[in-house]
Amino acid sequence: MQLPSSLLENAVNEFAKLPGIGKKTALRLVLHLLKQDVEAVQHFGDSISKMRKEIKFCQRCCNIADADICSICANSMRKQDIICVVENIRDVIAIESTQQYNGTYHVLGGVISPLDGIGPDQLNIETLVSRIQKEHTQEIIFALNPNIQGDTTIYYIQKKLQPFPVKVTTIARGISFGGELEYADEMTLARSLQNRLPVESYVAGGR
Amino acid sequence: MQLPSSLLENAVNEFAKLPGIGKKTALRLVLHLLKQDVEAVQHFGDSISKMRKEIKFCQRCCNIADADICSICANSMRKQDIICVVENIRDVIAIESTQQYNGTYHVLGGVISPLDGIGPDQLNIETLVSRIQKEHTQEIIFALNPNIQGDTTIYYIQKKLQPFPVKVTTIARGISFGGELEYADEMTLARSLQNRLPVESYVAGGR
Structure with missing residues (x-):
């Protein structure tokens, strides 16, 4: 042309x-x-x-910010002792748009992926660990994409967190709402069978 | 969001x-x-x-240019007495990429479309007419999209050009190369029957 x-x-x-x-x-x-x-x-x-x-990056959670601390970290109405660990800022936006989460975030800036040359040192993992140590965080929720890289990252960080008395969870994986069993892959279906929920808690949580 | x-x-x-x-x-x-x-x-x-x-617009043909005159108008190797009339600069780029045309262009900047509030005065038609008068142009080739607006524009300009001894043509309309008769609309098929070509000229031109 x-x-x-x-x-x-x-x-x-x-x-x-x-x-x-x-x-x-x-x-x-x-x-x-x-x-x-x-x-x-x-x-x-x-x-x-x-x-x-x-543009700045929040000194606490590495999210995008206009100031030194992002608006989520600066919001005293949010639970400052719960941290949701995500890969990037798009995930923060996705979770915020559910309006179901009232804690803080920590943006890793990626996941461990040796094939792409991304090791733990390139991610904001050290800042997460020192933050948990300093802030006496109660709970860490991993909200990473459900794939090998995500799971590796969870495993690595979880090991690092063993010295600290923090509850570590991950978002539920299973069949998407509106999805069809028939078309779900074996991995997803197997996991959602393993991690089956009592119906009462499902009904209470699904409201 | x-x-x-x-x-x-x-x-x-x-x-x-x-x-x-x-x-x-x-x-x-x-x-x-x-x-x-x-x-x-x-x-x-x-x-x-x-x-x-x-960015500038060529003072002669209204094409996009870095200088007062665009590189096509300034090129003395091109036939300056043939003008191909097009709607916009994307059409110039499309025709240039065929490497089959060696004349100049005139960019109208749109086509007459009363429904969109575009009349002849908003288009570069006056400059085209005065250019043809001044330059004693030999041939005008209309390369407008084959629709009502394109045909209206051709009709309007052709009327304006009647006082001048200039040959007025339009690019051929018919079945696209690689297209299938079965899927052609009636208008296209009817026109390509009306404007059928002697096979010798088709073979000569299609080489």
């Missing part, structure tokens, strides 16, 4: 670097921006540069 | 204004940018603002 202008080409190439955006989509986006006001496009560019430059 | 930072939220909202990009995709793109270097993201933002601010 040959473009008639180097300015246009630069902008298209920048957009095409984003995940899931190819050259044709990038061109469509850039031509859309070309039709907007100069000020609107300036604002678009500035808000992105500014976001990257000025 | 509640985001933990207003900077993040601004950036996500800006991305979500782009066509075909919803809030979730916007968040994915922004979190991808967050992982990049500050300089790389600064460059992304700047190249977009700069593109919008500094």
Whole structure:
């Protein structure tokens, strides 16, 4: 695809670097921006540069924040002695949108994955351990994706936490609400049989 | 979806204004940018603002250009007395990529579409007519999308061109290469029957 202008080409190439955006989509986006006001496009560019430059990470839980401490950690209405351990900020947003959780988070920034060259040292695990030690945390809830990497990460962190009197749990794994047994994979089905619940607790929890 | 930072939220909202990009995709793109270097993201933002601010439109054909005259109009190897009339710059790129056309273009910036409130005055039609008068153009090739708006625009411009000794053609419409008769709509099939070609010219042109 040959473009008639180097300015246009630069902008298209920048957009095409984003995940899931190819050259044709990038061109469509850039031509859309070309039709907007100069000020609107300036604002678009500035808000992105500014976001990257000025955004902070919470010093306590590694979540994205505007200040040194994120709004969740700073909220005294939330239970500060429960920590939900998640992989990334998208998971924080997903859990927050359920409106069912009232504790704090700890964002690992990934999971242990030797094949991708990610070891424990690249994740926010040390900060989690020292935080639990310092804050006398009551409970850790692991909310990691149910796969080998997630399970490895849980196992590794759990070992590290053995010296501390903290309750360690993980979110339930089983058949999704609205899912069909027939289409569930064997692993999921086997686990949900193993971890079967008494019906009373299911009914009480499912309300 | 509640985001933990207003900077993040601004950036996500800006991305979500782009066509075909919803809030979730916007968040994915922004979190991808967050992982990049500050300089790389600064460059992304700047190249977009700069593109919008500094890009020019060719004074002759209204194509996008880095200078006052676009690279196609400035190219003396191309036939300057043939003009291909297109709706927008994406069509220029599509025709250029065939490497079969060696004339110049004229970008209308849209087609006549009363339902969308677009009349002839909002399009680059006056500049086309005065250009043909001044440059003694030999041939005009309409390459507009085959629909009511495209046909209306051709009809309108053709009327305007009647005083001038210029050959007016339109790109062939018919069954697409690789298409199947069975699935062609009646309009396309009827037109391609009406405008049937002698097999010799088809073979010569199709090489």
